[in-house]
Amino acid sequence: MASEECDALQSDELAVLESIYPTLLTTHPNPQSKPGRLLTLTLPITLPASTQTHLSSTFRPRQSTSETPTGTLTLDHLPPLILRVLLPPIYPLSSPPHSIYLRAPLPQSESVENKGNWLPKSVLKSFDSMLGQMWREEKEAMGEGQGVIWKWMEWIVNGDCLAESGKIVDGVLNLGVPPTTNSSAFLASLKSYDATQKHSEFERTAFSCSICWENRKGNKCVQLECGCIFCTQCLSDCWTLAITEGTLESVACPSPPCVKQRALRDKMDSSSDVPSDLLESVVGPELKERWANLKERRMAEIDPSYTVCPRPTCQAAVPPPAMPDTPTSAAPSSSKVIRLADISSNPAPSDPTPPEAPIAKEDRWAAYRSCPKCHFSFCLYCASTWHGPHTACSFPQVSGIVKEYLSHPEGSMERARIEKQKGKANIDRLVRQWQEDEMNRQWLEGRTRACAGCGVRVEKSHGCNHMTCGRCNAHFCYRCGDSISPLDPYQHFNTPGRPCFQKLFEVDSLGEPINVVLPEPEVEGTGDDFDEMDQWDMRLLVEW
Structure with a gap:
């Protein structure tokens, strides 16, 4: 029993x-x-x-x-x-x-x-x-x-x-x-x-997605390094849209506290970057590759030490070369011979002024660049195939050559000499490129303002002078170009004594906004259409 x-x-x-x-x-x-x-x-x-x-x-x-x-x-x-x-x-x-x-x-x-x-x-x-x-x-x-x-x-x-x-x-x-x-x-x-x-414990646990607010098992969720958890589908949709539109700053944690914290960081700070393996598991290898390429291009645009590969089929971002461990040029040694008899018999008085430091020569390899993607070696100054450290660039100062060429009258002997020396086809190409760049520069300086964070040019069509960059989310003043705090952006316009005091909105004597780029009016047909315009349309037409 x-x-x-x-x-x-x-x-x-x-x-x-x-x-x-x-x-x-x-x-x-x-x-x-x-x-x-x-x-x-x-x-x-x-x-x-x-x-x-x-x-x-x-x-x-x-x-x-x-x-x-x-x-x-x-x-x-x-x-x-x-x-x-x-x-x-x-x-x-x-x-x-x-x-x-x-x-x-x-x-x-x-x-x-x-x-x-x-x-x-x-x-x-x-x-x-x-x-x-x-x-x-x-x-x-x-x-x-x-x-x-x-x-x-x-x-x-x-x-x-x-x-x-x-x-x-x-x-x-x-x-x-x-x-x-x-x-x-x-x-x-x-x-x-x-x-x-x-x-394993994470996959067995149910979590609430911070985007769709639905409960999902951990095997269908992603936990970021900040601790925030999202379902894989929502995070994939969010990051896919950001990579497709090129807003790389949005390829991060989309929770409001993390977005606010990133807005206060330095725009060049990469501590919020998503690990590439995690990104690939969410959006796939193709979008991950596009993200990496856009990130390199963005670095080339923001960091002045970066450049872009000159090959049209590549256009990859090229970082600056690593700094050498040894100096590029050694100080010249003195050629004076000091004899022991001179020191013992008549010692030279000590010179209170120290000798001048030798002027360092320009590093001849400073212009060398090598593309990490296509391995093309080129010169930073002339964008041609690397010609070695001892050969000068074919066009060391393109702007100076073009200005000198245009300063002479057309058909002159001076222009013929430059065309013969540099090649007429090359000169024509440089002139067209210089004129296009000059017109773009004048247009940008007259109608846009550079972002205080990343330097991208911004054009204001309406609204106030408080601007938020769509690329790096930096806050800046469109009137003076200074960076302003995202915590209290309007303090910049409310501080007496500053140039932008009470200049959040700018209007002329008629109460119309100024410092605004207005769209060009579309004029169709002949003069008969002008009779149907009101005073505002006529003024726009006269201004343009």
Whole structure:
């Protein structure tokens, strides 16, 4: 009767354990049909909080010639303990469970095969003995034995075992490096296991997307480095639109607090950049490649040390060359010979003025550039194939040549000389390019204002003088071009004594806005259409 009651109690206890921990409990057939149940418990340890962990070489063999450096990391999960236990037929009323073995195997990786335990045998023995001690305490308290497998599993899984064994002191977990491995490999294996468990836990948890506000499982969500979580579909739509339109600043966390924080940072700060592997997993390889190209081009536009590859089929951003470790030119040595007799007989008076430092010569390799995409080597000044450091550029000062050419009358001997020296086709091409650039420059200076953040030209068609750049989100004044604070942008216009005081809106004597680019009127047909214009249309036509 007692054995039947024990068997029923064992079945009830195992049913509860399988419902709570379905993946941690395995029941094996008892060999040779012996009485009792044979179980294997796989018990991963979850620390109560992100626990700081110190690694020491306490358990390394003494014959080690080099001292292993101490490592420090923060962990939430530890590798599982594996217990093989036999439940006797009279458990739990009259006999405790019999532990066959308890191990703490090192986590395995694809590259390294780890052997041994990550906890010393003395600690494992104390954990093992606690199983029988718990059964005896329950028997003394209740008068008969009780099931203790669940209680012991909770003691292990929650990490209480480490605190009671002295492994956690003042919130710090102290682990010794096993003698079968080294500290770096042990550190890497613990980090890898912890990251894997965090990822699995994230995929099983439901989160609320900050864009669509729907609950999604973690396997359909993305967590950014800032901690914000979005469903993959919403974040993909957001970043796809940003990359397609070229607004690279929007390829970041779209939550309002993070957007506000980025607005206060330096526009050249790249700390908010999304990792390329994460971006590719969200938008795919094609958009990720476009994002990288746009980012390089943007850097070439903002950073004056960057340039663009002159090949029309490439046009990739070319960074400046790395600074040399040695100076480009050495100081010239003095040619004066100093004799020992001159020093001993008539020492020269000391000159209080120090000698002038030699003027450094121009680095002849300063104009060299090499495209990282097509590997085209070219000159920064003339945009031609690299002609070497000792050969001057064919057109070192294009603007000066064009101005000199245009200063002479058409058909003059001076123009013929320049055409013969440089080539008429080249001169015509340079003149057309210079005239186009000059007209563009005059148009930009007369109708636009440069952004104070990235330098892109902005044209105002209506509204106030408080401008927000559509490229870098910088706030600036359209009237004077100064950068203004995004926290209080109107302080710039409300400070007495400043040139822009009370100039948020500018109007003329008639109350009409000034410093605004108006669209050109569309005039169709002949003079008959002019009769239907009002005074405003006529004034616009006269101005244009």
